[in-house]
Amino acid sequence: xxxxxxxxxxxxxxxxxxxxxxxxxxxxxxxxxxxxxxxxxxxxxxxxxxxxxxxxxxxxxxxxxxxxxxxxxxxxxxxxxxxxxxxxxxxxxxxxxxxxxxxxxxxxxxxxxxxxxxxxxxxxxxxxxxxxxxxxxxxxxxxxxxxxxxxxxxxxxxxxxxxxxxxxxxxxxxxxxxxxxxxxxxxxxxxxxxxxxxxxxxxxxxxxxxxxxxxxxxxxxxxxxxxxxxxxxxxxxxxxxxxxxxxxxxxxxxxxxxxxxxxxxxxxxxxxxxxxxxxxxxxxxxxxxxxxxxxxxxxxxxxxxxxxxxxxxxxxxxxxxxxxxxxxxxxxxxxxxxxxxxxxxxxxxxxxxxxxxxxxxxxxxxxxxxxxxxxxxxxxxxxxxxxxxxxxxxxxxxxxxxxxxxxxxxxxxxxxxxxxxxxxxxxxxxxxxxxxxxxxxxxxxxxxxxxxxxxxxxxxxxxx
Amino acid sequence: xxxxxxxxxxxxxxxxxxxxxxxxxxxxxxxxxxxxxxxxxxxxxxxxxxxxxxxxxxxxxxxxxxxxxxxxxxxxxxxxxxxxxxxxxxxxxxxxxxxxxxxxxxxxxxxxxxxxxxxxxxxxxxxxxxxxxxxxxxxxxxxxxxxxxxxxxxxxxxxxxxxxxxxxxxxxxxxxxxxxxxxxxxxxxxxxxxxxxxxxxxxxxxxxxxxxxxxxxxxxxxxxxxxxxxxxxxxxxxxxxxxxxxxxxxxxxxxxxxxxxxxxxxxxxxxxxxxxxxxxxxxxxxxxxxxxxxxxxxxxxxxxxxxxxxxxxxxxxxxxxxxxxxxxxxxxxxxxxxxxxxxxxxxxxxxxxxxxxxxxxxxxxxxxxxxxxxxxxxxxxxxxxxxxxxxxxxxxxxxxxxxxxxxxxxxxxxxxxxxxxxxxxxxxxxxxxxxxxxxxxxxxxxxxxxxxxxxxxxxxxxxx
Numbered sequence: 001x002x003x004x005x006x007x008x009x010x011x012x013x014x015x016x017x018x019x020x021x022x023x024x025x026x027x028x029x030x031x032x033x034x035x036x037x038x039x040x041x042x043x044x045x046x047x048x049x050x051x052x053x054x055x056x057x058x059x060x061x062x063x064x065x066x067x068x069x070x071x072x073x074x075x076x077x078x079x080x081x082x083x084x085x086x087x088x089x090x091x092x093x094x095x096x097x098x099x100x101x102x103x104x105x106x107x108x109x110x111x112x113x114x115x116x117x118x119x120x121x122x123x124x125x126x127x128x129x130x131x132x133x134x135x136x137x138x139x140x141x142x143x144x145x146x147x148x149x150x151x152x153x154x155x156x157x158x159x160x161x162x163x164x165x166x167x168x169x170x171x172x173x174x175x176x177x178x179x180x181x182x183x184x185x186x187x188x189x190x191x192x193x194x195x196x197x198x199x200x201x202x203x204x205x206x207x208x209x210x211x212x213x214x215x216x217x218x219x220x221x222x223x224x225x226x227x228x229x230x231x232x233x234x235x236x237x238x239x240x241x242x243x244x245x246x247x248x249x250x251x252x253x254x255x256x257x258x259x260x261x262x263x264x265x266x267x268x269x270x271x272x273x274x275x276x277x278x279x280x281x282x283x284x285x286x287x288x289x290x291x292x293x294x295x296x297x298x299x300x301x302x303x304x305x306x307x308x309x310x311x312x313x314x315x316x317x318x319x320x321x322x323x324x325x326x327x328x329x330x331x332x333x334x335x336x337x338x339x340x341x342x343x344x345x346x347x348x349x350x351x352x353x354x355x356x357x358x359x360x361x362x363x364x365x366x367x368x369x370x371x372x373x374x375x376x377x378x379x380x381x382x383x384x385x386x387x388x389x390x391x392x393x394x395x396x397x398x399x400x401x402x403x404x405x406x407x408x409x410x411x412x413x414x415x416x417x418x419x420x421x422x423x424x425x426x427x428x429x430x431x432x433x434x435x436x437x438x439x440x441x442x443x444x445x446x447x448x449x450x451x452x453x454x455x456x457x458x459x460x461x462x463x464x
Numbered sequence: 465x466x467x468x469x470x471x472x473x474x475x476x477x478x479x480x481x482x483x484x485x486x487x488x489x490x491x492x493x494x495x496x497x498x499x500x501x502x503x504x505x506x507x508x509x510x511x512x513x514x515x516x517x518x519x520x521x522x523x524x525x526x527x528x529x530x531x532x533x534x535x536x537x538x539x540x541x542x543x544x545x546x547x548x549x550x551x552x553x554x555x556x557x558x559x560x561x562x563x564x565x566x567x568x569x570x571x572x573x574x575x576x577x578x579x580x581x582x583x584x585x586x587x588x589x590x591x592x593x594x595x596x597x598x599x600x601x602x603x604x605x606x607x608x609x610x611x612x613x614x615x616x617x618x619x620x621x622x623x624x625x626x627x628x629x630x631x632x633x634x635x636x637x638x639x640x641x642x643x644x645x646x647x648x649x650x651x652x653x654x655x656x657x658x659x660x661x662x663x664x665x666x667x668x669x670x671x672x673x674x675x676x677x678x679x680x681x682x683x684x685x686x687x688x689x690x691x692x693x694x695x696x697x698x699x700x701x702x703x704x705x706x707x708x709x710x711x712x713x714x715x716x717x718x719x720x721x722x723x724x725x726x727x728x729x730x731x732x733x734x735x736x737x738x739x740x741x742x743x744x745x746x747x748x749x750x751x752x753x754x755x756x757x758x759x760x761x762x763x764x765x766x767x768x769x770x771x772x773x774x775x776x777x778x779x780x781x782x783x784x785x786x787x788x789x790x791x792x793x794x795x796x797x798x799x800x801x802x803x804x805x806x807x808x809x810x811x812x813x814x815x816x817x818x819x820x821x822x823x824x825x826x827x828x829x830x831x832x833x834x835x836x837x838x839x840x841x842x843x844x845x846x847x848x849x850x851x852x853x854x855x856x857x858x859x860x861x862x863x864x865x866x867x868x869x870x871x872x873x874x875x876x877x878x879x880x881x882x883x884x885x886x887x888x889x890x891x892x893x894x895x896x897x898x899x900x901x902x903x904x905x906x907x908x909x910x911x912x913x914x915x916x917x918x919x920x921x922x923x924x925x926x927x928x
Contacts, residue, residue, distance in 0.1 A: 009674075009688060012672070035671065035672055036672050037670070037672045037673060037674055037692065039674065039691055039692035039693070039694075040672065040674075042691070043691070070693070071691060071692070071693065161657065162657055162658050165654045165657055165658050166658060169652065169654045171636075171653065171654055171657070172635075172636050172695070188633065189635065189653070190629045190633045190635055193625065193626055193629055193635070194626050194629050194630060206501070207499065208476070208499055208500050208501045208504065209501060210473075210501055210503065210504075224473060227503055227506070227507070227535060228501060228503035228535070229503070229534070229535065229713060230503075231636075248712065248713055248716070249693060249712055249716070251716075252712070252713070252715075252716025252717075252719075252720070253716075255716075255720065256716070256719065256720055256723065259720065259723065259724065260723065260805070264801060264805070279823060279826055279827060279830075282823070282827045283827050283830050283831060286798055286827065286831060287831055287834060289794075290791070290794065290795070290831055290835055291834075291835065291838065293790065293791065293794050294787070294791060294835050294838060294839060297786065297787040297790050297791060298787065298842065298843070298846075300786050300787070300790070301783045301784050301786060301787045301843075302783075302846075304782070304783040304784075304785075304786055305780070305783035305851075308779045308780060308782075308783065311775065311779050311782055312776075312779045315772045315775050315776045316769070316772060318768070318772075318775055318782045318785075319765045319766075319768040319769035319772065320765050320768075321768075321782075321785065321786070322761065322764050322765060322768060322785070322786075322789060322907060322911070323758070323761040323762065323764070323765045325786060325789075325790075326757065326761050326764070326789075326903065326907070327754070327757065327758060327761060329793075330753075330754060330757050330903075331754070334750055337728060341724070341728070359743055359746070362743055363743060363746045363747050363750065366743075366747050367747060367750060367751050367754055370751060370755075371754055371755065371758050374755065374758060375758060378762065379762070379765075382762070382766075387769075439790065439794075443786060443790070447786070
């Protein structure tokens with residue numbers, strides 16, 4: 001291991017807590033804390049008391065504290081623990097996009113006070129970032145980027161980079177403007193570094209570098225710009241000047257948010273929930289969906305009620321209703337999840353959509369056939385031998401169940417695929433809208449097939 | 465707009481297709497294609513015929529083709545369209561981690577042939593990367609990183625960087641080794657650029673830079689290293705030498721995969737499915753889960769069968785069984801989704817887990833109370849007025865339904881939260897294991913509560 005022992009993350013946490021809880025002089029403590037990564041200090045903040053955190057705030061400079069808070073999940077809470085003045089100074093030093101996100105989570109009175117206490121430059125930067133609608137890509141951009149002019153030499157470019165890098169550390173990609181300030185292209189820092197000092201910058205400019213416009217909607221452009229896999233992508237105003245940059249980390253986060261939200265909607269949550277969200281808010285978020293489902297459930301119950309006559313004459317069939325409905329629901333959910341995932345990620349052509357539907361129906365039918373046979377044998381044996389009924393009686397009922405399973409699974413996979421594609425087509429969010437409709441349809445199909453078949457086959461035909 | 469018109473992404477695609485389908489000389493076509501971003505060329509590959517793609521392969525150099533394929537979703541398909549020799553040379557030029565991923569998707573005969581046709585250095589690099597188990601973080605690392613020695617000056621460091629940058633372009637963070645080759649820390653390229661040339665490198669080294677060991681499991685370390693938000697994090701051997709690096713893009717991708725997989729499992733898919741996956745494979749992936757659910761569904765049916773007597777005497781109650789079971793299932797799924805999301809992202813303390821369970825139970829009970837009242841009134845009115853039965857009769861039944869809803873939703877939210885926490889605790893994948901168990905438990909609770917209450921209240925007590 002050499003003479004330098006490597007510490008585990010737990011040991012690092014322990015050391016930080018010991019320093020913060022120790023009795024050394026502020027100067028020594030500060031120097032000692034300086035040795036740790038901001039991410040480790042952020043993790044330690046979660047584990048200490050508010051008094052210990054206040055001590056930490058006093059020790060750190062605005063810059064260092066800003067960097068630590070950028071790594072904190074609960075940075076909004078910590079900012080509110082500070083004085084108004086201090087919070088405003090720290091916010092001004094944070095990455096602008098992170099600061100804007102934090103201020104969105106704070107009540108508007110406090111937000112206003114913070115902005116008033118900031119220097120004019122920081123205030124106007126944050127306000128202009130915050131002015132973009134949350135749906136727009138510009139709301140996720142940072143002003144942390146470096147730009148050069150296209151007519152510079154490599155030496156001049158390097159000099160300009162060194163000057164700007166003090167303030168702006170997103171330097172993997174450097175943006176290039178033409179002399180009128182219009183976006184011209186980009187340079188990989190790597191190419192600038194290995195270029196000869198006396199050549200022209202124009203030799204290493206990538207003029208076909210991707211970009212987005214500030215007013216593009218996130219969901220319309222995020223999957224596309226992700227596929228370029230650049231370290232950052234410039235955000236342009238409508239007259240092609242650079243307003244900011246979307247970093248690859250931000251892109252990954254936005255993609256994750258979009259995916260997480262879609263999946264949360266699938267599970268009947270109207271948006272992703274936070275562990276720390278108040279009870280009342282969670283209730284409010286989920287209730288409308290549940291009331292809708294209750295209403296749709298009533299519709300299903302009314303239809304089931306139509307078959308009361310069948311159940312009255314042959315009570316045993318009702319024991320297997322839940323089996324048919326559960327299986328149809330499960331298959332519908334599987335197809336729905338696959339379809340939502342496919343709709344999320346790709347721009348599907350009509351041909352691909354048809355292919356997806358056909359494939360899901362085939363999968364559903366094949367699986368339905370296997371399960372139908374299993375149910376036919378299993379339920380038949382169960383009724384005939386464990387319930388002690390005649391064999392032909394048991395297998396007539398289990399035959400109904402087997403056939404109903406195949407039909408219900410076929411239709412459920414069709415519905416589970418076609419419904420979200422339809423919603424996407426009419427520009428309604430497929431993840432949110434599909435769930436209740438699909439449950440209802442699969443329930444109805446299952447009930448009508450099963451009891452209809454039982455009535456036809458068992459009562460009308462076999463006169464059981 | 466200045467004299468440079470900005471093109472939309474669609475226009476760029478159109479231009480590329482025109483070049484590829486045109487009749488210009490290879491030299492001219494190649495120069496024209498050189499003007500486009502690899503991501504745009506990759507998108508164009510999807511839209512052209514195999515003959516046009518073969519033309520494209522002949523035009524591009526190995527390096528350029530490798531870069532384009534790194535942006536393709538279907539790179540494995542394109543590699544198989546090339547000759548064995550060409551595919552091997554292109555693979556050798558790709559980012560090693562991407563190349564390894566691609567080779568995993570190819571059958572082993574072809575993979576072996578490709579490796580044999582490569583230069584020895586590329587082969588051994590890819591083979592050593594591929595040797596790590598897919599669960600381990602090392603399987604996601606790249607060998608694209610730059611390292612310096614801790615005893616260099618800034619000038620020497622810069623010189624070494626320029627030499628290495630030709631080959632390795634992940635340069636936002638530079639790793640530092642002590643003279644024995646042991647990992648010592650890291651330098652932000654920004655700090656190297658703005659440092660004075662004649663100072664010591666040691667002044668700008670971050671010695672508490674995070675790292676992972678090659679044999680750490682992805683799911684154990686990915687959420688932690690994500691929180692450091694560094695551009696890249698070194699992967700160390702057990703004797704603290706650097707084996708490779710995990711880039712922030714790779715981290716984001718791994719996090720996305722983990723999340724996507726967990727959500728897919730929730731929907732009853734054993735793993736995320738690909739749009740282009742063969743039918744047979746999709747059937748095989750989903751069937752085991754469905755057979756398990758069928759078995760569990762049989763258990764529920766057996767229990768429902770125990771209440772045949774109740775239904776025989778009071779057939780109308782069976783019409784509302786689906787309502788209770790569906791609502792219990794919905795609430796269970798909501799709690800499950802929230803819990804899986806919480807378990808995924810955080811290292812929860814026992815106290816936080818208890819808090820989560822209590823909160824979910826409260827949300828479930830409150831929502832249950834609202835729905836119970838709605839159902840009591842709604843179903844009561846429906847039975848009394850639309851089915852034309854006595855009022856006390858209607859509201860006795862709807863009372864059973866209301867109470868059952870509250871009880872079933874309370875228990876479902878408890879089960880939906882506690883079951884995944886329990887599975888996580890005993891180190892069983894909570895996303896995969898929870899679904900079927902929760903459906904079964906909520907079904908059983910719903911059935912027993914509803915029919916039990918109907919028997920007790922309606923038959924035993926009210927003698928309906």
